[in-house]
Amino acid sequence: MSGGTALRHRLAERGLDRQLLLLVPGLACVLALFIYPFAYGIGLSFQPASGGVLGAYRAFFTDAYQRDTIATTLGLSLPAAILNVAASVPIAYRMRGRFRGKRLLTTILVVPITLGTVLTAEGLLNYLGPTGWFNRALLGLGVIDEPVRLTNNYWGVFFSLVITGFPFAFLLILSYLSGIDPTLERAAATLGAGRWQRFSRITLPLLAPGLATTFCLTFVLAFSVFPSAVLVGDPAGSTRVVSIAAYHAAYEAYDYPLGSAIAVIMGVVELIVVAVVLGLRSLFYTGSTGGKG
Amino acid sequence: APNSGGATDGPVPDKPGEAVTLNILDVAGNLQLTQGMIDDFVSRAGDQIDKVTYSKATAPELVGKVKAQQNAGRVDIDLVLTGVDGLAAGIDQDLWTPLLPASSSRLPGMSTYLPGAEAMQKLAGDFGVTVTYYPSGPLLEYLPANVPSPPKSAEELLAYAKANPGAVQYARPSNSGPGRTFLMGLPYLLGDSDPKDPVNGWSKTWAYLAELNKYVTLYPSSTSETMKNLANGSAKIIASTTGWDINPRVLGTVPKEAKVQTLEGFHWVTDAHYAVIPRGVPTNKQAAILNLLQDMLTPQQQAKAYDQGYFYPGPAVKDVTLSMAPEESQKALAEFGRPEYDQLIAGNPIEVPLDAKALVAAFDRWDREIGGAKVKK
Amino acid sequence: MTGFSELRLDGVRRRFGDRDALTGLNLTIRRGEFIALLGPSGCGKSTALNCLAGLLPLSEGSIWQDRTRLDTVPPERRGFGMVFQNYALFPHLSVRRNVSFGLQMRRLPRDEVRRRTDEAIKLVRLEEHAAKLPGQLSGGQQQRVAIARAIVLEPSLVLMDEPLSNLDAKLRLEMRTEIRRLHQSLGLTTVYVTHDQEEALSLADRLVVLRDGRVEQIGTPQELHNRPANRHVADFMGYRNLLPMKVKAAHGSTVTLEGGGLTLDGTAADAVAPGDDVVAAVRPEDLRAAAHGVPVTVEVVEYQGREFAVEARTTEGVALHLRSLERPAPGERITVTAAPSRVLVFAS
Amino acid sequence: MTGFSELRLDGVRRRFGDRDALTGLNLTIRRGEFIALLGPSGCGKSTALNCLAGLLPLSEGSIWQDRTRLDTVPPERRGFGMVFQNYALFPHLSVRRNVSFGLQMRRLPRDEVRRRTDEAIKLVRLEEHAAKLPGQLSGGQQQRVAIARAIVLEPSLVLMDEPLSNLDAKLRLEMRTEIRRLHQSLGLTTVYVTHDQEEALSLADRLVVLRDGRVEQIGTPQELHNRPANRHVADFMGYRNLLPMKVKAAHGSTVTLEGGGLTLDGTAADAVAPGDDVVAAVRPEDLRAAAHGVPVTVEVVEYQGREFAVEARTTEGVALHLRSLERPAPGERITVTAAPSRVLVFAS
């Protein structure tokens, strides 16, 4: 046949055909709107006022106060992301079947995504504050003698990450979970697998890829926490997260190279965590989960 | 596009060729005081300005936004109302159109500045025009019911804090006007060697803050939070300023009966708002803006700056009395104002705040050594 | 997991929405029996099996294992094995791990797990594919994995939902013999769902014929084959010719019928009297071309290997399915006949 | 979408990883033909069908529709219809909308869509279920929806992947006739995958027997049934007795064999000489109990409806599958015989 057809045939065999054009709009957006500006930002991070090409990076890593923000941020975001995913799984799992009020409960559980950082922060400060309802109730019940401090410290930020992150995780996991054919668990049941085994041996592994994606997304959200770290946290101390350092450098000290460098470092740390998680994901089965389509 | 057409440099005409639209960005909460003045001018000078849009943002983001516009050669912010921080950052990044001395003749109001405002204007160099001014603080605020005899000196404050751990509160300076005023006022109270040099001249201040830190359990991230804690009794003494003293009581977020106290050896650390024009704004619009600014600096307009004690007193120029202010201002200040402020303002030295670089250095050190020290405890 | 002497389904009923998929199934399964549930598509076979497995709660009725009430016991504690109609293989586990799953659930020693898994895989001829994932297997291969997975547990009751439906004819025959052999040698009790009467007849000790969620007949293969209880069972048991006729004469159980251009002698399955409208049920293989009989015109001829399946029409236009060893030409006129004992007469 | 006069598969090969699922398939399909692809599970039937449909790219070879090269044309432009082995129904569409989907894709007028959809649904007897979603149907009902969905398009080539495998025996027979009827009346060209030799024999004009991705034989039903090309085809075509024996004497194509406790006369399919090791292939139904013949001992008896399937063993322990009209008792000794024309002899 014609050379064109033969070429197309050969390309198709390697997985290159016109279907790949579907990637083009997305790629174009990312290249034009992200890669180009991003490269500029990276470039900026290598042009500090002093210290040579790597000066900004050196400045960050040689200063313990700056360097420690990475650990602080991971200390907040990893537990929060893990909790969000881990709490979503059993709840979503219980909510797979049909029962009355399911839709309402689902809606209520995903309501927190509408709260936004500010309402969450204000709510935490009001509700958990020294004279807030929470402490009042505990004092009234005689559980505590003086108000417990749950805001303007690690816990305030942690709660805010859970409140904003949990519904994300829950919604995603519930959707992933409903894509798994329930017949598989039934088959496992007839093979003598109890509730827990059915869950851990069948559902969980099939869910694992979805869990990994969900974890990455909630982790990334938590890792770049900024407003709540300031508002309900202790932004100079225990919740001085890396984005505060970046913000300080870029918007308060107007040291854009340092700000960009810190942002790049943030990205790299996130990338490492995500790469590890997605690496683990690829160890799991990622094909059809039995929905017979 | 907003700024298509029109040269952006060269001589500024007396009036715009035709009425222009002004996009005003407020990063200092200044419109609370000046929007009335601007609207008033626009209603009178429809031939120069046909429409004004207002947007608001925070100072730190301002620079990035203006920079992005200037890099692209399309500036659509015509006038920025900013505090010292935004002003200085813009100067540092070379964002502003120099207005002075070229246009000083068109702004005669500038020669009637109060002494404090005049000092503040120096910080603006050639770039900004002071539009409102107040002496700020540092003040201590308390409820007499909770604190019958407030501390009268820095030592007494420390002693009070020691006796009542957790009772003294000021917000993280980089997030709070009263917080930073307290920080900048301390070197005067303590007699530090160079109150303008937080790195080398504040040894007493840093020692004092570190000592005080032992009895402070919490540095909230906003002044509102300290006000709330004052109101609900979980804080007994907080840092404040004239505006933060009067306005929240007007709004009802702090009990009316709250009182303020100054410490022995007290110097006012002043504050002001500036109008600046980003580079790249056409001369047509610059003309309208200059005329607007001149109008804003007249005593009648400046009287609007009394507001409800938001920036008390507020006017930057001389000879603006409360009686010239709108009815509502007079009523609010009659009820919530403090006659003793006239006395305090007249009777204490007035200092300009730190320049932007020094302030950022002070914040950084405070974060590292005071706020950040909490972690290790 | 221990054996039982009998398993009793007592008025088992299952509704979906407002439609009964199963109405009042009564059945006693004795230990060691091989029961086939037989019936057309959609008749409720899978539903019955799922109820027995504990995978579908009953809408009414109960299930008893000797003295123990079973229908409230969760599936994993019933100790039954099951082969699903849609395989239901674990897509993330290799063939080997699918098969060993149940053994691992029972916490058997590793060696035993390996040995029994290997055996089961060998049984279904998947040695070469043991390391593949189910998604990489053909439909028939998947079916075999499902069989191996259930059989490996040697459960007290094995439930099979059309386990051979995707196998090729040869393999189906072999697996059929294999299943029967396993059933006997392991002393299993088996409930087997199929729509294939031949499979059911050859495998089962007793057959349960279902239609529209209702039991039509329970009996041994011979009973069903030779004495279907009604025309529906007859229809399903391969009496493909169901001819509406009229009784002309009756002598004991032998009746003479007429209608549709045919005259036939048959055996009454229901009580019928001359003049009654009846249905005569005849298998195609019992209706044969013969020297004399009823004249018909050949219409469609299908090759069936050893013989030909013929569709022919009587002079009055009634279609008949019959068999012929010779290939008749379409349009040819032949005469057909049937032994009276092979013609069942049901009241209509 | 227009017709064609022939469709040619030219050395079609498909690899999965390093394993050939199909090796060099050559086949010419003439317009109007009914071709069956027959073979054991995993032999590559579905793979061949998918290559033809355009759903799997070829690893080698080409497909031609008259002068047009087809293997580079995307499936939706080939204008073929297909029934999938796993139904592949659209889970979110009702039965009716599943069936009408293809018509809508072809932008036919609304009335015609409705009419043809109704017809197709009626054809597969799903009128009552037209509004249901596939998830609410039984396996067999789903299969029927899949058939209706493909047939409704009256495509120039219909590909069917075991479309009847989940139907009950009766329905299978009926649908089989129906498919053949549709094939003829709509003038379709059909490629039909099955593992059921009986189905293939009765439906197809020509059969393609595959084994391990390779064509073993292509021919008419009669050719395959009576003259399988080799022992594998014979095996698959129902010659269940494949007996390793030795040639004692040969007269033309008639040979006398001995071995395993048997002596048989047979017909040579390959060239053989006395003394050769050969395989004798005999169908169970051609090996019958008779007054004199080879003595064997009955072992397993399975009821088959009209007759009994018997597994017996010769004195030397070779297993034989045969048929008997009487029920022999296990352990009984009987004698069996086969017509020489029914015993095929292959070189081994």
Add this chain to the structure above:
Amino acid sequence: MKRLTVGAWLVWGAVAFFLINLAGLIGAVVVNSVGQRWFDTWLPQGWTTHWYAGAWEEFGLFQVLVVTLEVALLVVAISVLVGVPASYVLARRSFPGRRVVYLLFLLPILMPPITYGIPLATVLYKYGFAGHLAGVVLANLVPSIPFVILTMTPFIEQIDQSVERAARMCGARTWQIFTRILAPLLVPGILAASILVLVRTVGMFELTFLTAGPDSQTLVVALYYSMSAAGIRAQQSVDAMAVLYTSSMLVLLVIALRFVNPTQLVARVKDDPD
């Protein structure tokens, strides 16, 4: 009929505890936003709506809400239209460079907007997009498209490929397969992704701020301003803004959930019988 297990008690107990505290948290803000003075008591001393009126007026919130809705819906629509086809290719196909492409799509989510926000705004101003709705929408697409891709890929992987093949055999083109087969099957996933994108877009401060013009501000810009700008602002007024923000999001969410149940099955999955 079925007794609750210990596990169920724990799970439902935890859910109840979470919800009670959530209600308290939201309630505290709502009450404060309509409270006159609220010091050390269970409830405020009086009630008022003037915090809302003030905020509404000060920020011209009607216009802001309209803009917010426009931006959010445009961003959701475009990122779904662009993202779903891309995730389809990533889920279904293997081709050289697939990993690189995947990483490219991953990066914008991982990188904080500080790294690229200002240069991005510069680019958008240069081509005349920024300062208008278009600029805000374009900027918000940067994290949204990858977000859709990342969430949709596993959904598409779950759908049996033979359904698509069947549609293809029925003559459906790729586009028709998308609209008639995949889209309906993916609706729950698309909805989940859309809601999440919507939330992220409505909540995206930096990129919106940097690219918005005076008449393309969104609610979050006003909200962040009210919360963290210099000057004095009653907390009640911030709370009122936050309540407005949340209410408008809630309206969007409830509308979305009216049409599709988030738990609707992704593929043909039989409902659990019990």
